[in-house]
Amino acid sequence: MTTQEPAASIRIDDRRARGARRPAAAVLLSLLAALWPSQARAQQQRQDGQAAPQAPEGGAAVPRGPGGAIVTPPAPTAAPAVKATPPRALNYTPPEYPPEAEKQGREASVTLQLDIDRDGRVKHAVVVESAGHGFDESALAAAQKLEFEPARRADGTPAPARILYRYSFTLKTASPPPAAGEPARSAESLRGTVLASGGDVPLAGATVSVARVAGASAATPAAPPELTTDEGGAFAFAALPPGRYQVTIAAPGFEPLSVEEALAPGEQLEVKYRLLPQGDGLEVTVRGKRPPREVTKRTIEQREINRIPGTNGDALRSLQNLPGVARPPSIAGLLIVRGSGPQDTQTFVDGTQVPLIYHFGGLSSVVPTEMLDRIDFYPGNFSAKYGRVQGGIVDVALRSPKEDGKLHGLAQMDLIDARVLLEGPVPFLENTRFMVAGRRSYIGESFGPVLEAAGAGVTQAPVYYDYQVLLETEPTPSARLRLTFFGSDDALELLLSDPAPNEPALSGNVGLHTAFQRLQLRYDHELTDKDRLDGVLAIARDDADFGIGPIYFQLDLKTISGRLEYARRISKGTVFNAGLDVFAGLYAVNLRAPGPNRPGEPPNQPFSTRTLQEVSRDGEFFYPAAYAELELAPTPRAKIVPGLRLDYQDLNQQVTVSPRVNGRFDVVPGFPRTTVKGGLGVFHQPPQFQEVIPPLGNPGLKSTRALHYAAGVEQELTRHIEASAEGFYKQLDELVVGVNRPGSIQLDYQNVGSGRVIGGEFLLKYKPDDRFFGWAAYTLSRSTRVPEPGEPERLVSFDQTHILTVLGSYRLGDGWEFGARFRLVSGNLVTPNVCNVNEQSCDPYRTNALFYAPTGTYTPIPFSGPNSERLPAFHQLDLRLDKTWKFKTWRLSAYLDVQNVYNNANSEAIQYNYNYTARQYVTGLPILPSFGMRGEF
Structure with a gap:
């Protein structure tokens, strides 16, 4: 099939999840709102006319669990002096367009409910609004690769959150050949980057559209009138005829921007647009990942945890590939960290010390990879939280x-x-x-x-x-x-x-x-x-x-x-x-x-x-x-x-x-x-x-x-x-x-x-x-x-x-x-x-x-x-x-x-x-x- 790469737009839906999925959670949130009436936010109406229960002030990102709330912008009538911040996308992973749906010319939108932990990782994703035809599975697979700046309370503390996240599957239209006598078109007439003002953070999934300014040349643009930015906030319009265009940029939680640009014959215009946060919408604060309490903390994430060659798919054996870890004898299965003896390194499973980490011979670890969330390794200078050991953790x-x-x-x-x-x-x-x-x-x-x-x-x-x-x-x-x-x-x-x-x-x-x-x-x-x-x-x-x-x-x-x-x-x-x-x-x-x-x-x-x-x-x-x-x-x-x-x-x-x-x-x-x-x-x-x-x-x-x-x-x-x-x-x-x-x-x-x-x-x-x-x-x-x-x-x-x-x-x-x-x-x-x-x-x-x-x-x-x-x-x-x-x-x-x-x-x-x-x-x-x-x- 000769269609272009499918474009997928991303939007954070500011509506709350339907209460029918978790009735007990909705009741609990309602009780909390009643206990803190002076801090409860005014309910915002759903787009479908239903109201959703609100969390107390400071709970823009209620901690994890079925009772967690979807991030909702505060109502104008109850705007706090210091705002909490919802999760903010740090990357954009476009889903694969289902081949059968693409052949049939189908387009769709899939709304997901995402549970995001304190580190900004997607812990769980479930389909809220299904589209079928393979769209749901593609959206779920792409969502697992998303990374977020975690939600933060008013005091800046990272907190778990639940949000709605929407993927839109849109087929691109192929550009027709130039008409006879039409001026030559630039390979990429207009390209640029969309950033969040105040920190120059790339905005993935922002919508950028172009339209001819009235009174301009009668020639019509052959490029798609609307694109979405990639994970780096970039976009590019190809084959735009010379002339003046109205460029409109929109992203959820930001004020829309509309500017006029002029394209000269045979030239390429490169621009950089910065969007301001909406006054009553999502506050965007540029913050890095919270630094560890140790000098060095090495974390092996899920993507790496069972794919490291030579470990037979065993995540804990992958520790032997990190800096500072010596190679033990082939059948010992020991951890030798920064020149300390094997007995000088402690291993904890969910906060409890265990006497050994590997079965005899080092063939396998004592905890299966399939149950692990992450492995944190501290080769030295670790926090006062840990003691009774002088090697590593x-x-x-x-x-x-x-x-x-x-x-x-x-x-x-x-x-x-x-x-x-x-x-x-x-x-x-x-x-x-x-x-x-x-x-x-x-x-x-x-x-x-x-x-x-x-x-x-x-x-x-x-x-x-x-x-x-x-x-x-x-x-x-x-x-x-x-x-x-x-x-x-x-x-x-x-x-x-x-x-x-x-x-x-x-x-x-x-x-x-x-x-x-x-x-x-x-x-x-x-x-x-x-x-x-x-x-x-x-x-x-x-x-x-x-x-x-x-x-x-x-x-x-x-x-x-x-x-x-x-x-x-x-x-x-x-x-x-x-x-x-x-x-x-x-x-x-x-x-x-x-x-x-x-x-x-x-x-x-x-x-x-x-x-x-x-x-x-x-x-x-x-x-x-x-x-x-x-x-x-x-x-x-x-x-x-x-x-x-x-x-x-x-x-x-x-x-x-x-x-x-x-x-x-x-x-x-x-x-x-x-x-x-x-x-x-x-x-x-x-x-x-x-x-x-x-x-x-x-x-x-x-x-x-x-x-x-x-x-x-x-x-x-x-x-x-x-x-x-x-x-x-x-x-x-x-x-x-x-x-x-x-x-x-x-x-x-x-x-x-x-x-x-x-x-x-x-x-x-x-x-x-x-x-x-x-x-x-x-x-x-x-x-x-x-x-x-x-x-x-x-x-x-x-x-x-x-x-x-x-x-x-x-x-x-x-x-x-x-x-x-x-x-x-x-x-x-x-x-x-x-x-x-x-x-x-x-x-x-x-x-x-x-x-x-x-x-x-x-x-x-x-x-x-x-x-x-x-x-x-x-x-x-x-x-x-x-x-x-x-x-x-x-x-x-x-x-x-x-x-x-x-x-x-x-x-x-x-x-x-x-x-x-x-x-x-x-x-x-x-x-x-x-x-x-x-x-x-």
């Missing part, structure tokens, strides 16, 4: 169940695991929704035969599963209540028929089991325009069991944790945040392990041949904390966040004080924005349970301390491309170091260690659009430790000097999407027992081990100091291909995720022969393809 937010009143579900299977999810409304309970999900692996069926072939008898095949149940409701229009139960379980048991050569007593069953459960209650409430209360309470249980032959370790934790935060906007540029953070519970530890060497025994004997000793311990702990922060904005371009956190740990009876301050300043506001940022702070981390609980640990231990320093810059290059650079330095003090204590089973733990981390992070990111997303991240760092005073400084085993990650994903069209990821990382550090024969300094005649006749084993002699040799560099290419088929009521998708495409043999460790006369590299995973299918409705 990962805060995972679960999404809300869909609110369209329908039942939705999905089922997915790949070569590793299978999962299901179901969500929808709870019968007989208004404004209440549920979501249930579960996942189970079947890698045991695949890996079991491999393990048996390697000589290990499989008693219990490796298996993991996780489960989630979520209920959510809005008890009031300004509050949300969520009850969630989720957990994870990993188990593996093998039978070793032949012990290792250097540990003859280690044989029999080898078992590993980890599990946790969380019952969580979360409550968020917008108390007033200036006050907000957020709270989360969780009851939890953690289990960890490890055994090999007669040796075992068991840990059982039963805990209760909670956080309550109150936020108060004191003035236009001042917000006060205060909170309580409590972590308490019961612990039980059981251990059977080899004791120290008996008098007269040489120190280099096998660990497993020592006399076994048992230790059992149980008790309770109480870790309360309080914090306070000020968010100060002395100017619209600057933000300073000083904070203070106070922690107490009863196991070692210590109080720690952690002051922190972060700041940001827009050197160049607006576009292209340039922002400088920086921060410094004190971060304390209590010792691990086994380090402080007697008789295993030392109750006199103190918390370790880290001083974080960071400074950086962010630069917008284009509307979609942003670059950032940040330098960081961490001074680590009072680190816990364990040394052998003569005659005792446990180590002697003391706060005698120190260390430092220095580095820089660089990120070039293309923000997700309709087709593409991607980024290039590079980290340069050095992490060292001094175990005891007087000892030399040395690199830690997980130090990686260079970390480069480049990835991207592109939608090819027709349901196809292709992505790639390439990583280049410095090799991990090891402590060698045999020198590398490829080095000239290697002495092949060196004695590498001592033979002990009673056990017939060799004990290695370290070749050099700890972490003195770096393995070869790691490099790997991963590819991902997705295909989606859309049907009338459901959707089918398939993906192929191939890791290590060119099958590079990356070195992960060093393996030695039985008498330590030779060595070879242990390589990681070879090329690993994974194929998956998903159906959803």
Whole structure:
């Protein structure tokens, strides 16, 4: 078909949604209006003659939920001194014109009801006025890509809102050929940009029309008489004959503008029009996204969350592609952030801490991607809201169940695991929704035969599963209540028929089991325009069991944790945040392990041949904390966040004080924005349970301390491309170091260690659009430790000097999407027992081990100091291909995720022969393809 690209106009409908869809919400809003009669707005009549209930003053954007109001301009009779602002579109995503409707010459308008959250994202869209013929589906798909400046209360606080949004589908008419003798026409006679006055913000979807001025030449314009601006506010009229034209520009919430323009023969006129807000309409205020309370906050959005190549569609595994995150060993599944240890980074799910983020082997995360709303990652200098950790913070937010009143579900299977999810409304309970999900692996069926072939008898095949149940409701229009139960379980048991050569007593069953459960209650409430209360309470249980032959370790934790935060906007540029953070519970530890060497025994004997000793311990702990922060904005371009956190740990009876301050300043506001940022702070981390609980640990231990320093810059290059650079330095003090204590089973733990981390992070990111997303991240760092005073400084085993990650994903069209990821990382550090024969300094005649006749084993002699040799560099290419088929009521998708495409043999460790006369590299995973299918409705 030779028709032009279909034009779609956008309008924000100032009418409220029909009360028939949510009768209880309408009644509630009416009651609220009655409770605040002096502030209630005069009702505006619908275009269809019906009146809609109004929200109280300050509620131009009532918080989320079915009771939320559609943004309505205030009535002239009740105009407040300071206005609230409704959501404002930041982009325009034209919907695809349904092919069948286009062939049939159909035009239509579709009105949607959009729920917009505090960050300006469309959380939910539902059709209010349907057009059929594929228009509804196209409009809904386009609406999910919209971005808004969030609604703001009179004091500037971001708030959720509900608005009506209309897409108009209009077919363009083709331009006829020029008549004989008609003057030549310019390719683009009139082009320009429509902006909002006062901030030069592009207005997408504005209507621009042209008409011949009376008395002008009789020639008529062949171009369409009306166009709509694109996402950049641009428009262009082609093939307009010379002459004078009346140009009229209109946009919802703005005063219309009408100007006269003259087009000269053979010339192109380029203009820029600025529209003023209507006096009683929508107030347009140019504000950027609210700056974070941290120096650096990296957020992975829904568009990116399950399309990153090499992650097998697992969102949480994508964290390993961000700046500052080191590459863990191939099967570890750990998070190593800015040179800190894996235990120094905490993970939260909806505000509750979980003990682990990945199932064993790092194959999958403990929370399915389909339930995630976003992932916030703080590599350092985080807010006083977080404590008891000195590395980084990962805060995972679960999404809300869909609110369209329908039942939705999905089922997915790949070569590793299978999962299901179901969500929808709870019968007989208004404004209440549920979501249930579960996942189970079947890698045991695949890996079991491999393990048996390697000589290990499989008693219990490796298996993991996780489960989630979520209920959510809005008890009031300004509050949300969520009850969630989720957990994870990993188990593996093998039978070793032949012990290792250097540990003859280690044989029999080898078992590993980890599990946790969380019952969580979360409550968020917008108390007033200036006050907000957020709270989360969780009851939890953690289990960890490890055994090999007669040796075992068991840990059982039963805990209760909670956080309550109150936020108060004191003035236009001042917000006060205060909170309580409590972590308490019961612990039980059981251990059977080899004791120290008996008098007269040489120190280099096998660990497993020592006399076994048992230790059992149980008790309770109480870790309360309080914090306070000020968010100060002395100017619209600057933000300073000083904070203070106070922690107490009863196991070692210590109080720690952690002051922190972060700041940001827009050197160049607006576009292209340039922002400088920086921060410094004190971060304390209590010792691990086994380090402080007697008789295993030392109750006199103190918390370790880290001083974080960071400074950086962010630069917008284009509307979609942003670059950032940040330098960081961490001074680590009072680190816990364990040394052998003569005659005792446990180590002697003391706060005698120190260390430092220095580095820089660089990120070039293309923000997700309709087709593409991607980024290039590079980290340069050095992490060292001094175990005891007087000892030399040395690199830690997980130090990686260079970390480069480049990835991207592109939608090819027709349901196809292709992505790639390439990583280049410095090799991990090891402590060698045999020198590398490829080095000239290697002495092949060196004695590498001592033979002990009673056990017939060799004990290695370290070749050099700890972490003195770096393995070869790691490099790997991963590819991902997705295909989606859309049907009338459901959707089918398939993906192929191939890791290590060119099958590079990356070195992960060093393996030695039985008498330590030779060595070879242990390589990681070879090329690993994974194929998956998903159906959803």
